[in-house]
Amino acid sequence: MNTLLVLFAILGCSLGQQYRPVPSTPGQIIRILSQTQDGPNPDGSYSWSYETENGIAAREQGHLKAPETMEAQGDFKYTAPDGTPIALQYVANENGFQPSGAHLPTAPPIPDAILRSLEYNAAHPEEEQERPFRRP
Known part of the structure; x- marks a missing residue:
């Protein structure tokens, strides 16, 4: 009997460790599984993170890059x-x-004719300066 009880306890602990996102419905309460926060600190740095039971997770850290400039780096994930x-x-x-992610759209390549035109314009700026604009 004790062996069976220990076996069920171990099985229950191992199943409890597996992470399964819980689908959510409007108005449903979603538990926060973990949350951390550090700062703001005297040097301007900070960090935070959280993870919810439905699979949403986010984190960010930031610091003063210059007296008037902050820089933050982070990420988040969820299931659409x-x-x-x-x-x-x-x-x-x-x-x-400046975001990056596999799901973000990317701009199409510049057509060759437009690219050649831009390169020509950059190589010949004097032509733009020589001709004043005239209205037809």
């Missing part, structure tokens, strides 16, 4: 309603918000 896993990493600094 269609079941697609979404993961996004980002940096935010004086150059703005």
